[in-house]
Amino acid sequence: MIELPESVTLARQLTGAIRGKRVERAVAGKSPHRFAFFAEEPEHYDMLLRGKIAGETRSYGGYVEIELENMRLSFNDGVNLRFFAPGQPEPKKHQLYLVFDDGSALVGSVQMYGALTAFRAGTNDSPYYLAAREKVSPLEEGFDVDYFQALLGNVDRKKSSAKAFLATEQRIPGLGNGVLQDILWTARIHPKKKVGDFTGREIAELYMAVKNVLRDMAEKGGRDTEKDLYGKPGGYRTILSKNNTAMVCPECGGEIRKEAYLGGSIYYCPICQKI
Incomplete structure (x- = not known):
């Protein structure tokens, strides 16, 4: 995709x-x-x-x-x-x-x-x-802390989960269920965690993960789960995806879990990404 x-x-x-x-x-x-x-x-x-x-x-x-x-x-x-x-x-x-x-x-x-x-x-x-x-792209300078905070301010913090915030309602066009997994793992946030339960540090980590992970993916020619114009897989090696066949977290060695949630699959480490 x-x-x-x-x-x-x-x-x-x-x-x-x-x-x-x-x-x-x-x-x-x-x-x-x-x-x-x-x-x-x-x-x-x-x-x-x-x-x-x-x-x-x-x-x-x-x-x-x-x-x-x-x-x-x-x-x-x-x-x-x-x-x-x-x-x-x-x-x-x-x-x-x-x-x-x-x-x-x-x-x-x-x-x-x-x-x-x-x-x-x-x-x-x-x-x-x-x-x-x-809308402002995370790859642009205009996607700054104030812009990200404004996005957070426009969701129902009690009802919206991390996945719902990032990957629904076209809040951040181009950020879908595929790139979501590594962003949340990098920020150490569970996909189901409610926005209202984010700590200040988690908000900061999530903002940086959105910016840095997407930039890294783009600079490396996309994800290894997708193919480019010439049929070659992207150079970014996904951490949480179908390509992680061992289903092992590279940080703690724990088992990666896969579940159906909000119309798609989510991957997460229950040790590193506590709800």
Whole structure:
């Protein structure tokens, strides 16, 4: 899934791979998928994108957005993006196939759900997209202590858990259930712990973990649980994830626990992250 570290990585790679290239052909919706979403009818994508020259690709939260002159092409968390060099055959299944004038191609595929949105610049009114565009990223200087405290002040401290605070309601776009695990482990906070029970030190540790862990993930090309534009796993080795097959905490040697919580799995060390 594309979360903030992956969107930053994909945006950087796409800018290097396709900037300056002209779209020769666009095929959308070739493989029917119930949960692949398009802004226009898929059959209109070729008309909308053909002949457009790719500019900068940018990252907004969990969104990756390609500039195509007056058009934009954005992808959100459930879309897998791969770059195909000239001469590589078109895959049998895909939700988007964008061919450039040098014969290279960009392939977008959806496994669970995802949006592949082509729209004219300035016309995307999706509240999730707008939140990703407008809110301050943890990778920016504006995401300071005061900003973080303001986020904390806008939640029900008695009802909201650490996971609910960080990974719901688009408070921090691009911070989802995947990156959440290592952030909370680094801050030594249990995912179910109520915000109202945070100590001052825990708030400070959580703020620093959000900033530092996400920066580390982004600088290393994303998490090792996800793949980049060329199909390679990210360079950040996750601490709490499916990749920790030993299920052992690297700090205390205790057993890592996995549970279902708030629509997804959580991993935590019951010794280092007490509720």
